[in-house]
Amino acid sequence: MMNKLSELFDALYxxxxxxxxxxxxxxxLATTCDPERGWAIAALAGTLQFTHYKRNTVKKLILERVxxxxxxxxxxxxxxxxxxxxxLWPNEPDPDFVMPTLSEFVAFxxxxxxxxxxxxxxxxxxxxSPNLRWTLLKLGTGGLRVGLSARRLKHILAEYxxxxxxxxxxxxxxxxxxxxxxxxxxxxxxxxxxxxxPDISEKxxxxxxxxxxxxxxxxxxxxxxxxxxxxxxYDGIRVQIVVKDTEKALFSRTGDNISHSFPDVLADxxxxxxxxxxxxxxxxxxxxxxxxxxxxxxxxxxxxxxxxEYPCGLVLYDALFVPTSIVExxxxxxxxxxxxxxxxxxxxxxxxxKRYLRATMQCFESTISLFSEAFTVHNTAELDQLxxxxxxxxxxxxxxxxxxxxxxxxxxxRPKGVWYKFKRDAQLVDAVIMYAQxxxxxxxxxYSDFTFGLWQNDPxxxxxxxxxxxxxxxxxxxGFTDIELKELDKWVxxxxxxxxxxxxxxxxxxxxxxxxxxxxxxxxxxxxxALRFPRIHRIRWDKPALxxxxxxxxxxxxxxx
Amino acid sequence: xxxxxxxHPEHWIQVRPAGLYCIPxxxxxxxxxxxxxxxxxxxxxxxxxxxxxxxxxxPATMAIMRVRYGEQHSPAQHHIEFGERIQLPxxxxxxxxxxxxxxxxxxxxxLLEYRGARLVMTGDYKRxxxxxxxxxxxxxxDVFITEATFGLPVxxxxxxxxxxxxLLSSLxxxxxxxxxxxxxxxxxxxxxxxxxxxxxxxxPIYLHxxxxxLVQLYQTFGxxxxxxxxxxxxxxxxxLAGEVVLAPPSALTDRWSRKLPNVLTGMASGWMxxxxxxxxxxxxxxxxxxxxxxxxxxxxxxxxxxPQEVWVTHGREDALMHQAQKMGYVARALRLVxxxxx
Numbered sequence: 018m019m020n021k022l023s024e025l026f027d028a029l030y031x032x033x034x035x036x037x038x039x040x041x042x043x044x045x046l047a048t049t050c051d052p053e054r055g056w057a058i059a060a061l062a063g064t065l066q067f068t069h070y071k072r073n074t075v076k077k078l079i080l081e082r083v084x085x086x087x088x089x090x091x092x093x094x095x096x097x098x099x100x101x102x103x104x105l106w107p108n109e110p111d112p113d114f115v116m117p118t119l120s121e122f123v124a125f126x127x128x129x130x131x132x133x134x135x136x137x138x139x140x141x142x143x144x145x146s147p148n149l150r151w152t153l154l155k156l157g158t159g160g161l162r163v164g165l166s167a168r169r170l171k172h173i174l175a176e177y178x179x180x181x182x183x184x185x186x187x188x189x190x191x192x193x194x195x196x197x198x199x200x201x202x203x204x205x206x207x208x209x210x211x212x213x214x215p216d217i218s219e220k221x222x223x224x225x226x227x228x229x230x231x232x233x234x235x236x237x238x239x240x241x242x243x244x245x246x247x248x249x250x251y252d253g254i255r256v257q258i259v260v261k262d263t264e265k266a267l268f269s270r271t272g273d274n275i276s277h278s279f280p281d282v283l284a285d286x287x288x289x290x291x292x293x294x295x296x297x298x299x300x301x302x303x304x305x306x307x308x309x310x311x312x313x314x315x316x317x318x319x320x321x322x323x324x325x326e327y328p329c330g331l332v333l334y335d336a337l338f339v340p341t342s343i344v345e346x347x348x349x350x351x352x353x354x355x356x357x358x359x360x361x362x363x364x365x366x367x368x369x370x371k372r373y374l375r376a377t378m379q380c381f382e383s384t385i386s387l388f389s390e391a392f393t394v395h396n397t398a399e400l401d402q403l404x405x406x407x408x409x410x411x412x413x414x415x416x417x418x419x420x421x422x423x424x425x426x427x428x429x430x431r432p433k434g435v436w437y438k439f440k441r442d443a444q445l446v447d448a449v450i451m452y453a454q455x456x457x458x459x460x461x462x463x464y465s466d467f468t469f470g471l472w473q474n475d476p477x478x479x480x481x482x483x484x485x486x487x488x489x490x491x492x493x494x495x496g497f498t499d500i501e502l503k504e505l506d507k508w509v510x511x512x513x514x515x516x517x518x519x520x521x522x523x524x525x526x527x528x529x530x531x532x533x534x535x536x537x538x539x540x541x542x543x544x545x546x547a548l549r550f551p552r553i554h555r556i557r558w559d560k561p562a563l564x565x566x567x568x569x570x571x572x573x574x575x576x577x578x
Numbered sequence: 579x580x581x582x583x584x585x586h587p588e589h590w591i592q593v594r595p596a597g598l599y600c601i602p603x604x605x606x607x608x609x610x611x612x613x614x615x616x617x618x619x620x621x622x623x624x625x626x627x628x629x630x631x632x633x634x635x636x637p638a639t640m641a642i643m644r645v646r647y648g649e650q651h652s653p654a655q656h657h658i659e660f661g662e663r664i665q666l667p668x669x670x671x672x673x674x675x676x677x678x679x680x681x682x683x684x685x686x687x688x689l690l691e692y693r694g695a696r697l698v699m700t701g702d703y704k705r706x707x708x709x710x711x712x713x714x715x716x717x718x719x720d721v722f723i724t725e726a727t728f729g730l731p732v733x734x735x736x737x738x739x740x741x742x743x744x745l746l747s748s749l750x751x752x753x754x755x756x757x758x759x760x761x762x763x764x765x766x767x768x769x770x771x772x773x774x775x776x777x778x779x780x781x782p783i784y785l786h787x788x789x790x791x792l793v794q795l796y797q798t799f800g801x802x803x804x805x806x807x808x809x810x811x812x813x814x815x816x817x818l819a820g821e822v823v824l825a826p827p828s829a830l831t832d833r834w835s836r837k838l839p840n841v842l843t844g845m846a847s848g849w850m851x852x853x854x855x856x857x858x859x860x861x862x863x864x865x866x867x868x869x870x871x872x873x874x875x876x877x878x879x880x881x882x883x884x885p886q887e888v889w890v891t892h893g894r895e896d897a898l899m900h901q902a903q904k905m906g907y908v909a910r911a912l913r914l915v916x917x918x919x920x
Contacts, residue, residue, distance in 0.1 A: 032862055104731075
């Protein structure tokens with residue numbers, strides 16, 4: 018069974034077309050029993066996790082077997098831990114070895130003690146081929162990366178259901194997904210038309226969100242502005258907050274439960290229902306900057322002090338579920354009682370949902386949430402004007418506008434023409450590449466991760482007194498084409514002047530035009546500057562490095578002290 | 579003979595911008611620019627370039643250079659057989675002998691002898707059996723200059739039979755798909771042809787135009803590849819469904835391959851062991867067939883030759899240098915940067 022899984026993963030990895038991947042996976046589902054196939058889905062979806070079998074377990078074990086220098090060089094080259102280990106692990110077959118099934122493996126890894134897990138893992142790896150090892154290692158280290166997104170996986174599951182004449186759409190699966198747990202036996206039986214639809218109504222789960230398309234220039238002519246509501250685009254993180262009976266949870270836009278990071282927000286939020294909004298730094302209803310919010314991000318257990326120093330709040334812009342008691346007697350006013358059960362309003366239009374949202378917020382007082390007001394834009398000129406204002410707002414918490422179709426229901430995914438985002442333009446800076454490192458994943462073994470910097474002083478003047486000096490302001494590894502990737506790799510190899518482990522120092526001669534969303538002060542970098550979402554916009558093969566930008570001018574333009 | 583200040587190769591071998599240079603013989607090995615005197619280890623384009631005044635190469639390598647660059651690729655072409663010891667130009671005698679490197683047809687290692695010191699430059703080489711060329715021989719020497727293309731312990735090349743079987747299984751399973759396999763035109767192409775025939779594959783094998791001249795050249799050296807047909811001679815390309823087509827790697831993703839029916843792309847290269855490399859080449863069927871040593875072959879070669887010093891050239895020098903030092907050898911990296919990865 019494990020062999021079959023390994024063959025599936027390999028085939029999915031090397032197959033390019035989505036159609037062929039779907040055939041492969043459906044073939045596997047049709048010919049594999051429960052719960053094996055459900056665990057395979059969990060591995061593909063990234064929902065299979067073990068407490069005591071992780072990346073670090075693997076790293077520790079390999080370093081007990083392989084020269085650390087050779088391991089580091091190999092890992093640097095291969096760019097992927099599981100694959101590196103799969104190749105390096107010494108073969109020590111035992112003639113009596115019997116391969117466990119996937120479900121036996123999962124059960125063992127979930128229940129065994131840490132020391133037992135290590136012993137068993139060593140025994141398994143000793144007896145496997147490199148391909149099988151890769152599969153076993155991937156189950157523990159996570160991030161399968163066989164070129165199957167979570168969304169594609171759900172599409173394939175829907176196709177599998179349709180091939181069994183089950184009345185199932187990808188939306189059904191999206192809506193159920195976060196209420197289900199591996200090995201998904203109930204889901205699979207339902208898809209095969211031999212079981213009821215799984216019931217998740219009692220669970221506090223994430224509901225996949227409605228995503229926006231960027232508003233392109235040619236969209237502006239297609240859009241009838243009066244069909245849309247406009248809102249400010251707040252510069253925080255998109256969240257979904259779910260309150261059911263006594264349970265509450267806060268989810269990121271991808272469905273990660275981030276409740277633990279914002280206990281203060283959850284504690285003060287008491288609106289029963291499911292709400293879509295933006296999490297922002299906020300003190301007593303006054304919104305703070307993204308920089309403030311950043312102090313709170315990725316903190317698993319924020320201290321009381323941190324919570325007090327950087328309080329957060331929500332701006333709500335949509336509702337998926339509201340209290341059942343909120344009824345709509347007439348168009349104008351909604352009434353409320355204090356009952357806690359909730360109802361789904363996703364099928365209603367945006368205008369209706371916003372009315373429900375406002376009414377709910379009026380009934381259930383909340384000190385930490387604001388309502389996102391909508392307004393109407395009449396033409397392109399007005400739209401451009403408003404965006405410019407939103408982007409240059411001195412308080413800095415809006416980063417553009419949203420346009421949302423008034424008559425649209427709330428559908429998960431990224432439907433066309435429903436929501437548009439019209440963000441501020443990327444900013445640009447000419448920086449000099451200083452260091453390069455090999456990439457991971459599809460950029461494996463190419464020098465593709467770059468650190469770039471700005472001149473500390475104007476090099477034209479500096480040159481007279483001393484060697485001009487660069488200070489790093491950021492790192493980027495995206496934004497170039499595959500052809501440029503190869504050219505850059507070649508350039509790095511030819512221009513290496515020093516090595517620090519896997520990092521190569523290069524000649525300070527090549528300029529990147531770097532695009533970024535925002536620049537702010539940072540204590541972490543010597544330059545005192547950090548960029549948000551930097552990516553390489555253009556490679557300036559033509560530009561002399563001495564003409565790249567300087568730090569003092571950059572700081573002045575971006576008001577960084 | 580012990581190495582001394584008087585004869586140590588570090589005093590008479592240099593890395594120059596044009597390549598590896600032997601000072602007393604005034605001669606380069608595999609230079610990447612046109613020079614006065616050039617020893618050429620084998621016919622791959624990044625090692626054998628046109629336009630040198632004097633070229634010393636094996637007869638097969640010289641024939642390959644003539645196919646690639648024309649009869650007059652160099653005014654003075656010195657054909658040197660394996661094992662033939664000759665004196666190179668220069669006031670003080672430097673002797674040179676070629677030994678088989680097992681890389682491709684005609685590929686040679688270069689033994690240089692100067693003031694009693696012996697230096698072997700392997701060029702590209704491999705140890706696994708290959709019917710398309712003479713097998714590598716280990717030559718005792720003081721300084722052993724080895725390539726390190728696959729110089730990382732992750733590289734373990736499987737037997738070619740295993741990989742050919744993978745191709746044949748895929749042909750059986752996807753009999754409606756054209757199996758387009760990327761192979762280097764020189765060496766890999768001929769080795770895959772022989773491998774398919776050895777595995778009992780008797781159907782015609784179809785070739786991209788870039789392969790034809792070199793396949794014909796190998797045939798004049800007595801190799802029998804069975805029936806090979808140029809794709810340009812096929813009137814109805816739909817007939818290629820279910821057949822094997824060999825093409826240079828660059829043709830896998832270009833317009834040429836789009837005219838073939840229902841293509842399944844394979845790639846035959848040692849790099850295919852790294853999953854991401856297969857993806858980067860746009861291939862779905864990785865065939866790990868390499869004409870270089872894998873890690874273990876590199877280590878075995880060093881032990882077998884047992885030199886005083888190991889110098890590591892192009893490829894993953896750091897790891898091999900580290901390992902050679904652990905094995906007790908003096909090791910250094912030459913950092914020749916002009917050669918392609920494979």
